[in-house]
Amino acid sequence: MIDIRFGPQVCGELSASSTREWLVTDGRGGYAMGTVAGLRTRRYHGLLVVAGETPAARKVGLVSLDPAVTLPSGRQARLGAHEWSSGVVDPRGFELLERFDLTEGVPRWRWRIGDVVIEREIAMAYGRSCVAVVHRLISGGPVRLDLAAACTWRDAHGERRADGPAPRLEQVAGGAVVDGAFRLAGPDWTPEGQWWLGVRHREEAARGLHPDEDLWYAGRFSGALDEPGAEVSVLAWADDLAEEPPPATALVEAARRRHRAVVAAAKPDDDVDATLALAADAFVVRTATGPDVVAGYPWFGxxxxxxxxxxxxxxxxxxxxxxxxxxxxxxxxxxxxxxxxxxxxxxxxxxxxxxxxxxxxxxxxxxxxxxxxxxxxxxxxxxxxxxxxxxxxxxxxxxxxxxxxxxxxxxxxxxxxxxxxxxxxxxxxxxxxxxxxxxxxxxxxxxxxxxxxxxxxxxxxxxxxxxxxxxxxxxxxxxxxxxxxxxxxxxxxxxxxxxxxxxxxxxxxxxxxxxxxxxxxxxxxxxxxxxxxxxxxxxxxxxxxxxxxxxxxxxxxxxxxxxxxxxxxxxxxxxxxxxxxxxxxxxxxxxxxxxxxxxxxxxxxxxxxxxxxxxxxxxxxxxxxxxxxxxxxxxxxxxxxxx
CATH class of the missing domain: 1.50.10.10 (Glycosyltransferase)
Structure with missing residues (x-):
């Protein structure tokens, strides 16, 4: 497959990194999608977007997991990114990105804070509405990693606002169930429960649509990254809530293996053909009636x-x-x-x-x-x-x-x-x-x-x-x-x-x-x-x-x-x-x-x-x-x- 990789001059420049989008899919019409910068520019962006009875009847669930790293000195570095209705972008974690790459269909970010390097990978389970988000310490440490879970549960074409009812949060082992619709699981869950008001989506503004929504800060996961190789992972899923998926790292590796198999089966002539064969796979989905095709992501069925x-x-x-x-x-x-x-x-x-x-x-x-x-x-x-x-x-x-x-x-x-x-x-x-x-x-x-x-x-x-x-x-x-x-x-x-x-x-x-x-x-x-x-x-x-x-x-x-x-x-x-x-x-x-x-x-x-x-x-x-x-x-x- 072609080499898709960006260094700090693209990652750290918002006009470049916020217009390049990544996509991983679940084989059912659901997906996780966002930008290289980590900034959500569309109402459709999220880490867990769930297909309904048809691929187009999607719901947005887990919106983002915002990382914050506490260094040995006590200083905290926030690695997420949000734009607010005022036009202010805060935090600006993309300025600490030293690399983004898309390898075998798995997006990967690498942030550097001095000698501390942290990597994130995202993949979805094929055939299940489930996303795995893995954070790994590459060098430096020890550090503490907090992950703030911003959530909603709404139609992918709309918004949810604080003037309506807040999402229901049910505490379960290792995390929570949100609105009875999807489950979060990870280490050291701390419930919070407050609205983040006025999150702005610049692409919706450019398309003449309502650009703002409110997000529910459901809580945070926390874990220690004591030495290189240590991981903090979070799972979110919307089907079989009582059945916990395989570990997040295993899901990422399973996604890579499957992607390699899809490409090999297509017998590509070169790296561009291989890239297109994997791109084609995102559109072929299986519904209750058999195979079908999603015309386009993020809004078509x-x-x-x-x-x-x-x-x-x-x-x-x-x-x-x-x-x-x-x-x-x-x-x-x-x-x-x-x-x-x-x-x-x-x-x-x-x-x-x-x-x-x-x-x-x-x-x-x-x-x-x-x-x-x-x-x-x-x-x-x-x-x-x-x-x-x-x-x-x-x-x-x-x-x-x-x-x-x-x-x-x-x-x-x-x-x-x-x-x-x-x-x-x-x-x-x-x-x-x-x-x-x-x-x-x-x-x-x-x-x-x-x-x-x-x-x-x-x-x-x-x-x-x-x-x-x-x-x-x-x-x-x-x-x-x-x-x-x-x-x-x-x-x-x-x-x-x-x-x-x-x-x-x-x-x-x-x-x-x-x-x-x-x-x-x-x-x-x-x-x-x-x-x-x-x-x-x-x-x-x-x-x-x-x-x-x-x-x-x-x-x-x-x-x-x-x-x-x-x-x-x-x-x-x-x-x-x-x-x-x-x-x-x-x-x-x-x-x-x-x-x-x-x-x-x-x-x-x-x-x-x-x-x-x-x-x-x-x-x-x-x-x-x-x-x-x-x-x-x-x-x-x-x-x-x-x-």
Missing amino acids: AWSRDTMTSYEGLFLRTNRGEEGRDLLRAYAATLSEGMLANTADTGRVEHNTVDATLWFLHAVSRHVAVTGDTDLGAELLPALHGVVAAHVAGTRYGIRVDPADGLLTQGGPPDVALTWMDARVYGVPVTPRTGKPVEVNALWVNGLAGLAELTELTGRDATELRDRHARAVAAFRERFPTPAGWLHDVVDAPAPAYPLGGAPHHDDDLLRPNQLLAWSLPYAPLEPDEVTLRRVTEALFTPLGPRSLAPDSPGFVGRHRGGPAERDSGYHQGTVWPWLVGPFVDAYRRAGLPTDDLLVGLEGHLTEYGLGSVSETADGLAPHAATGCPFQAWSVAELLRVR
């Missing part, structure tokens, strides 16, 4: 579009085909009227996407092609044929095959956005894309061909599918090229002067990256043209992947910043999306163009934001600062897939 787009990178590229098989079968069971369920993050299961089901067709086709698992193909074949039949007949939101040309059209109520460009502001889609979007029809063409091949593999006749495919390809090649030299983003869109359903239509020729799928998919409708690709590259490509809109287009937004409405307005209007580097590289390869320099920026990005991972988005203008989720499934998956 499972989204079928992201899952299916990520499928090949997360499962096939990492040799997790057996888990992938179970996932595809589970998702097939969600099909309704030929549509895959989109997400339950909103609190209810929704079937409100035009492309997730087409990505599902692609995922099944790729699974069979890569693994040779024709048994799964045969098992799912009736459901896949049902998808095509439902789209031909017409399904929700006006999704149907146009009998005039065989292309797929979509467009339901005016408040619905069905493609991956689905941002809405005050209920109004920013990029509605009603009509026949280019990537949707590329996926439709690709899906028909893949299903025809799968049908023939099982010995069945695929003539009708082949005819539909040929007709859609011919219509695609006729309708989507523009006089400007690239592809229309949408054809047969409602004219701007007419409401949805008005008679006149127009073809949208804004230069967007969606057209890449028309050249990149295995059964893409077009062969890539070098001149066109170079033109698209000049307008859209950045070191972190393609922009979602060319800078000279009306409505271009170069900075993905501000409050929710401002950010959503720019989400697909120029913001860079790293996942699109996958189809970009595929199109280049199909055109016979060199690709060696297309991934350099993203490989460098692995140490810039979400450490060892790839961000959701980035600014469309230089220096292309990362935005959105620091750890995003399809960004990791597509980079891994095309390396």
Whole structure:
């Protein structure tokens, strides 16, 4: 794996160390997450964040363990870090950090106070909501270490404040149970019980959200570090409260062993591949219904579009085909009227996407092609044929095959956005894309061909599918090229002067990256043209992947910043999306163009934001600062897939 290590000039500089985030996960959708500095900059940061019935229904429990070292002289050094509503950062333990590293997926801090060096490591138990925090004396001593446990129990998307009830604290052997929800265990527990008022999260302030919360100082653990090698460890867990986990040191070592095994199973070609294989592991979770995919940390749960787009990178590229098989079968069971369920993050299961089901067709086709698992193909074949039949007949939101040309059209109520460009502001889609979007029809063409091949593999006749495919390809090649030299983003869109359903239509020729799928998919409708690709590259490509809109287009937004409405307005209007580097590289390869320099920026990005991972988005203008989720499934998956 690549070497992720920072010295005092990064660790001690808050602007650098507070924007680099680490993540460890529990295999269920829960996690521990924070910054190199130790400063909590998001409401989502914490040492024990617990997944609920779905990966998105998370609760924050143990927020921080703030170390304070009492030296032989009696002087105390505080190693934690908090920012307060006044803007003051106190304590400033990061100024004593001499090194941070992320080794085999385990974050490690090293503080120096004169000749005293103390190390901290954090890991989670796989398959259990449990975090282990180990402190070890490396040199110097003897010293005493106190660990102040700041707690809450709240929805990960919200805050808890002192004007409500304080968390309930139940004393148990070796520690306490907080709000009946999670347990703390460690040496020499002393209960405290007081509010820390006005803890500020600077990233939430920058995102236009409420930045402050109050934390409950539940108590402290204490232990002596008499000689190098001595340890003080704390465990926190939220399941089977009566069953104490293995020792913290053993959990850290178990995490390392498992991470090494995950990487070895992926058979990486180099250190970057190894890093991405471990990053991919964070997104593959096991729920009560089987394997699933977390779309991004810290705030996303499972989204079928992201899952299916990520499928090949997360499962096939990492040799997790057996888990992938179970996932595809589970998702097939969600099909309704030929549509895959989109997400339950909103609190209810929704079937409100035009492309997730087409990505599902692609995922099944790729699974069979890569693994040779024709048994799964045969098992799912009736459901896949049902998808095509439902789209031909017409399904929700006006999704149907146009009998005039065989292309797929979509467009339901005016408040619905069905493609991956689905941002809405005050209920109004920013990029509605009603009509026949280019990537949707590329996926439709690709899906028909893949299903025809799968049908023939099982010995069945695929003539009708082949005819539909040929007709859609011919219509695609006729309708989507523009006089400007690239592809229309949408054809047969409602004219701007007419409401949805008005008679006149127009073809949208804004230069967007969606057209890449028309050249990149295995059964893409077009062969890539070098001149066109170079033109698209000049307008859209950045070191972190393609922009979602060319800078000279009306409505271009170069900075993905501000409050929710401002950010959503720019989400697909120029913001860079790293996942699109996958189809970009595929199109280049199909055109016979060199690709060696297309991934350099993203490989460098692995140490810039979400450490060892790839961000959701980035600014469309230089220096292309990362935005959105620091750890995003399809960004990791597509980079891994095309390396």
